[in-house]
Amino acid sequence: MTDVTERLRAGGATPPARATPAGAAETVRVWDPFVRVFHWSLVILFAVAWATGDELQLLHEWAGYAIAVLLAARVVWGIIGTTHARFGDFIYRPSAVASHLADSLRFRARRYLGHNPAGGAMVVALLLTLALTAATGILMSGEAYRDAHWLEDIHEMAANLMLLLIGLHVAGVILASFEHRENLVKAMLTGRKRRQPDDSGIPSTHDP
Numbered sequence: 705m706t707d708v709t710e711r712l713r714a715g716g717a718t719p720p721a722r723a724t725p726a727g728a729a730e731t732v733r734v735w736d737p738f739v740r741v742f743h744w745s746l747v748i749l750f751a752v753a754w755a756t757g758d759e760l761q762l763l764h765e766w767a768g769y770a771i772a773v774l775l776a777a778r779v780v781w782g783i784i785g786t787t788h789a790r791f792g793d794f795i796y797r798p799s800a801v802a803s804h805l806a807d808s809l810r811f812r813a814r815r816y817l818g819h820n821p822a823g824g825a826m827v828v829a830l831l832l833t834l835a836l837t838a839a840t841g842i843l844m845s846g847e848a849y850r851d852a853h854w855l856e857d858i859h860e861m862a863a864n865l866m867l868l869l870i871g872l873h874v875a876g877v878i879l880a881s882f883e884h885r886e887n888l889v890k891a892m893l894t895g896r897k898r899r900q901p902d903d904s905g906i907p908s909t910h911d912p
């Protein structure tokens with residue numbers, strides 16, 4: 705592998721850290737531009753799709769198609785992308801997810817540079833539910849399933865489940881932000897997070 709590819713795979717971890725303008729804490733690159741553009745586009749498109757479910761059918765369908773394209777690209781990026789974008793970096797054993805959740809509620813969960821085990825499980829749930837919503841929507845809009853009401857029911861249920869998941873997702877983001885005293889929303893905008901002495905910037909092993 706070339707040096708450049710290696711650096712890309714490391715999630716831009718080299719150069720690993722840079723001083724903030726204040727010169728205090730150092731930060732390290734965690735979210736690559738694709739992940740950030742993906743995330744905020746998804747937020748906007750989901751809001752558009754949700755708001756137009758009952759009316760503005762054309763806009764609704766285009767927002768849904770755009771989401772489907774984003775999801776497909778995210779799956780590819782989850783396999784070949786930068787360190788913290790890869791599925792292997794944030795899919796943990798269910799027991800690790802459960803113990804991370806328990807630790808979180810006691811405000812003593814370990815800090816992760818990428819998604820923590822509970823956050824990673826939520827990312828997978830969000831991606832799968834969104835895929836189900838988009839897939840049922842696309843089938844419904846075609847000729848073959850035009851009168852399939854069961855499909856419409858699944859579409860609506862998946863869209864409603866998305867709302868629940870998003871609520872939990874945002875609550876988890878806020879909880880983890882307070883727990884580790886870092887603004888995770890800002891990190892999803894800038895791509896950078898505070899570097900800690902134990903953060904090597906090197907792909908993490910999965911065991912806490």
Ligand code: HEM
Pocket residue numbers: 750753754756757758759764765766767768769771772834837838839840841842843844845856859860863866
């Ligand atoms: C992926 C994001 C999507 C979300 C969050 C979403 C959400 C919704 C919601 C909330 C409704 C209203 C259900 C109701 O009250 O009956 C709806 C209806 C519908 N959606 Fe989607 N949808 C998405 C994608 C799509 C796609 C990709 C298509 C087709 C290409 C589509 C086609 C439709 C159709 C045909 C209806 C029924 C409209 C009607 O009969 O009034 N949706 N969707």
Ligand code: HEM
Pocket residue numbers: 739742743746747750778789818819820823827830831834870873874877888889890892
């Ligand atoms: C305004 C509301 C939202 C905020 C503040 C927010 C914030 C965040 C943050 C901070 C992360 C990174 C979590 C971490 O540090 O581990 C994240 C990841 C993620 N969020 Fe959201 N989010 C919001 C809405 C949404 C919505 C509406 C969706 C889905 C439609 C969504 C889907 C995702 C996904 C899939 C990821 C993983 C990104 C990746 O690895 O590619 N988020 N979100």
